[in-house]
Amino acid sequence: IDWSKELATSDDYFYQWTQWIFKKLYEKKLASLEDVEVNFCEKLGTVLANDEIIQTNEGIVSERGNFPVIKKKMKQWVLKITKYAERLLEDLKFLDWKEDIKEIQKKWMGKKEGFIFNFFILLENNKKDDNFLEVFPTKPRTIFGVNALVLAPEHPLIDFLVSEEKISKVNVYFEQVRKKTNLEKQKNQNKTGIFT
Known part of the structure; x- marks a missing residue:
């Protein structure tokens, strides 16, 4: 191992550039602080990426330790990666990665x-x-x-559009949906919902 080529993202020299590029993204309105639904694991005390959680019969758990994971809104920095989707997709062909990893990246880019x-x-x-x-x-x-129009359970207009007599049914349905991972929702070809 050639330790002269070692890089630590916590080094002053490195993170000054991380801060610089983030500042540039923020100035161009490509980074914003938003309330986002995340996968939160209380036992681990952190937010987990979709590929760090597993769907079980009991609900969503962390890949490490099989601890319960809940969907929760938290303030997060969001990068508008879709603004660069075309360029990022084009450059994927130059990477020597497995095809299934490239497919995951394509979905993440969101074009x-x-x-x-x-x-x-x-x-x-x-x-x-x-x-x-x-x-x-x-x-x-x-x-x-x-x-008819179909709204996702997390859509902000749900609270305004659902009548009082149907809200309890809708909330029960939402609890069932929240127990599924995003991957599980995408795999399921059977569409479900509540008519309001």
Whole structure:
């Protein structure tokens, strides 16, 4: 081992550049502090990445130690990586990585092709005219056949759109969904939900 080529990200020399690049990202509005749903493990005292958790019959657990993991909103720095998705995807071909790892990276980069449409939502107790539900179809011709919209359990408009008589059913469903990992949700081809 050639220790002269050793690098520690905690060295003053190194982390000054980490701080510099983060500052540049922040100045260009490519980094922001947001409330994000994370995988939180109380026993480990940390947030875990999706590939550090496992779906079991009892729910989500940490890969290390099999400790319970809950979905929880926390303030996190978010990088707008999708702004560079095209470039990052193009450069993947130059990496000498296994194909399954490259596929994971492609999904993480989040490039999606489609169109944005806004549906106006009339909320009973809210007279503002900026209540829109944004949808992202990949084929715009399908928009004319829309007869229902499906919202993710974590969508901020859920609280405003669900009637009082249906909220308890919706909350029970959400608890079931929260016990699944993102990977588990993606694998499941059977779509489920609650009609509100």
